[in-house]
Amino acid sequence: MKSVSKSSILFRQNGLGELLSKFVTENGSVIRRFNNYVGVKQHKLSHFCCQKTPSVITTCSNKFQKYYSTNSNTSSQQSGSTPTHFKDLVGKHPLAEVEEEKQIERMKSEDYILPHPIWTEEDLYSVSISHRQPEGKVDKLAYYTVQALRVAFDIISMYKIGKMTENKWLTRIILLETVAGVPGMVGAMTRHFHSLRRMRRDHGWIHTLLEEAENERMHLMTALELKQPGIIFRGLVLMMQGVFVNMLFISYLLSPRFCHRFVGYLEEEAVKTYTHCLETIDKGALSVWNTKPGPVIARKYWRLKDDCTMRDVILAIRADEAHHRKVNHTFASMHLDQQNPFEPWERKLFQRVKLADDCFSEWGSVPAGVPQGTKLGPWLFALMINDLIIDDAHTWKYVDDTTASEIVSKGGTSDAQNIVDQVVTWSSNNRVQLNQDKCKELRISFANQPAIFDPLTINGKELEVVKTVKLLGLTVKDNLNWYSYVDEVIKKVNKRLYILVQLKRARVPPQDLALFYTSCVRSVVDYAIPAFYHCLPQYLKRELVRLEKRAISIIMPEVDYLTGLERLDIKPMKDHHEYLCDKLF
DSSP: OOGGGGGGEEEEEEEEEEEEEEEEEEEEEEEEEEEEEOOOOOOOOOOOOOOOOOOHHHHHHHHHHHHHHHHHHHHHHTTTOOOGGGGGGSSHHHHHOOOOOOHHHEEEEEEEEOOOOOOHHHHHHHHHOOOOOOOHHHHHHHHHHHHHHHHHHHHTTTTTSSSSOHHHHHHHHHHHHHHHHHEEEEEEEHHHHHHHHOOOOOOTTTHHHHHHHHHHHHHHHHHHHOOOOOOHHHHHHHHHHHHHHHHHHHHHHHHHHHHHHHHHHHHHHHHHHHHHHHHHHHHHTGGGGGBBBBOHHHHHTOOOOTTHHHHHHHHHHHHHHHHHHHHHHHHHOOTTTOOOSSSSSGOOOEEEOOEEEEEEEEEOOEOOOTTTTTTTTHHHHHHTTOOOOOOSSSEEEEETTTEEEEETTTTOOOOOOHHHHHHHHHHHHOOOOGGGGEEEEEEEOOOSSSOOOOEEEEEEEEEESSEEEEEEEEEEEOOOOOOOHHHHHHHHHHHHHHHHHHHHHHOOOOHHHHHHIIIIIHHHHHTTTHHHHHGSSSHHHHHHHHOOOOOOOOOOSSOHHHHHOOOOOOEEEEHHHHHHHHOOO
């Protein structure tokens, strides 16, 4: 690097760790370096939420004791010595918390769920009532069949008889979902047998229909957390299901178009029902669902927030019904051998971070790449970035930091834009995202008249020219002055020396203090030291040695610097850095 004494260097960096650099020498050569981090999009998750640790048996008595103490004042105010029932007291009964913990534990052991839609807030509120006009005799037959069934269903569920209370809404929802969960399973079963008989592929329909069937069943499971129907109700469901299953099975054999159109119109009515339910909640007639917590099974299935209410659950269910409406109307307009146009939901990944036992972050979507935090993430990206080959350029690849450089003779033209274009093309072909807004350019020049280069562009946007850039934790300035980086190191070391002082006050033995110094303090100074140590002026080297002197004076204040190093068996910093440089080069 001695030839760099009269040079101009340009670094270009992406804010995620990407660096593009250009070296320009006055005496005849120009080096342009690029570090293009075209890595997998990372997703930072915040707003951590912790679930309660289930320890039902051991904490039950404590909860009763706490509950009794919080309500003792209320009990003492009752007249006479008449005992007060717990329902009349203020607060949540401890058995309710115990039951909730049991539900959480049960959900952990029953995590057998097909991939299904997870709706964003925008999706939830964009659902609207819509209707597809019937076309042809089959569509009209399906539509009028649904309308006839709707009248009968309204009568059975007492939908328009009197005021719709919470109990009546739950009755209607449970009855609706016991019916709505049938078509998907019947359709999937029929197509499965059809595929076996014909010995041909199904083109992806079975997967979507099974997902729909389970999705409707989860609507039912959610409602059952709030109400358990009686024997008469269960008998009615059994009778309806017996008729409905056989009717749909025969209909699907005769006309799959009729069945899917029938379900499409059925889902239109379901969207109307849940929209009416939301309007009832918002108008105050069912205001209890504005505050009632959503069941645990619903929070987990739709990945809702821990403080979600029943209104949030109804929004998610309505979004599901709107999706089923779209799916079945689409299937009804397709030929049986056409490819399923709906992409499997398992390709739409979500992730969250486990912080501790039963303590997780909120869910975040992973629209591309590998989820952050996986052990295979760095390896997979290293394998992918390995085939990035740039013509007429040197490249250095370090996990997600890739640096490329070119040498341009004095008076010559730069091919840097071509290098950038190759990186952009590679990124597009491999479906990884290059954040052009965070790409920076750093030019280092010692010439009286630095060479002028055309600005580099990514997708028509020029890269910003900056004064400093950080490459793998090492701050590089446009004049190759290391004062800024050394100043950063001094600040970091001073913070750790404060910890050393606290350990000294705690009477930690000197040998242990020396171990802490070499492993946690001096390691900060040693980082990347071979890359710039011989470029440091003497006054900066003395600043680094002064840090060690201060550390030794903290560990052994009764002796001088060299004596302390000898007793602690620590090599002086200057000799240590010389050794590191010699060992590397």
